[in-house]
Amino acid sequence: MQRRKFLQVVSSLSLAYALPSWSATAMVSIMQYSDAGKALGRATLPKVNKDAEWKRTLTPLAYNVTREQGTERAFSQPGYDNHAPGLYRCVCCDNALFDAKTKYDSGTGWPSFWQPIAAENVRNIEDRLFGMVRTEVRCALCDAHLGHVFDDGPKPTGLRYCMNAVAMRFVAYGKA
Numbered sequence: 417m418q419r420r421k422f423l424q425v426v427s428s429l430s431l432a433y434a435l436p437s438w439s440a441t442a443m444v445s446i447m448q449y450s451d452a453g454k455a456l457g458r459a460t461l462p463k464v465n466k467d468a469e470w471k472r473t474l475t476p477l478a479y480n481v482t483r484e485q486g487t488e489r490a491f492s493q494p495g496y497d498n499h500a501p502g503l504y505r506c507v508c509c510d511n512a513l514f515d516a517k518t519k520y521d522s523g524t525g526w527p528s529f530w531q532p533i534a535a536e537n538v539r540n541i542e543d544r545l546f547g548m549v550r551t552e553v554r555c556a557l558c559d560a561h562l563g564h565v566f567d568d569g570p571k572p573t574g575l576r577y578c579m580n581a582v583a584m585r586f587v588a589y590g591k592a
């Protein structure tokens with residue numbers, strides 16, 4: 417009896433997920449930025465999901481990291497030690513994520529920041545993968561996995577946003 421009830425719940429859940437309107441109505445409020453890092457104001461946009469396109473256009477590693485919660489090897493990707501002024505955007509949906517002025521050398525071999533460009537542009541989720549409790553960081557607009565946030569960062573926030581370089585696209589200021 418209990419098992420049948422469970423199955424009913426499962427089938428109604430999967431039905432709900434199958435309805436296209438269910439995902440189409442999910443809206444996200446983010447702050448938009450120009451390529452020069454200028455805040456353009458808040459926008460409420462439908463959540464981005466372009467899985468077929470991402471499979472086609474992203475590198476296999478970028479797809480694995482952003483859509484399958486993978487992790488690039490430390491020190492493996494150019495950009496972890498880039499400290500040029502610029503803006504870091506989501507590689508999947510272009511959402512602005514970090515300003516280079518909050519980037520610092522954490523010595524980990526991953527791009528590290530002490531603050532996102534706007535709090536609402538990223539989303540924190542508790543992650544219990546591999547038996548550890550960590551805080552996963554995702555792009556608020558398309559749910560791309562970006563990395564994790566830890567509380568051993570520098571001042572003024574004390575946070576360390578430990579990101580995957582392949583999850584982001586760097587736009588140098590002055591070259592936009």
Ligand SMILES: [Zn+2]
Pocket residue numbers: 506507508509510511555556557558559560
């Ligand atoms: Zn995104």
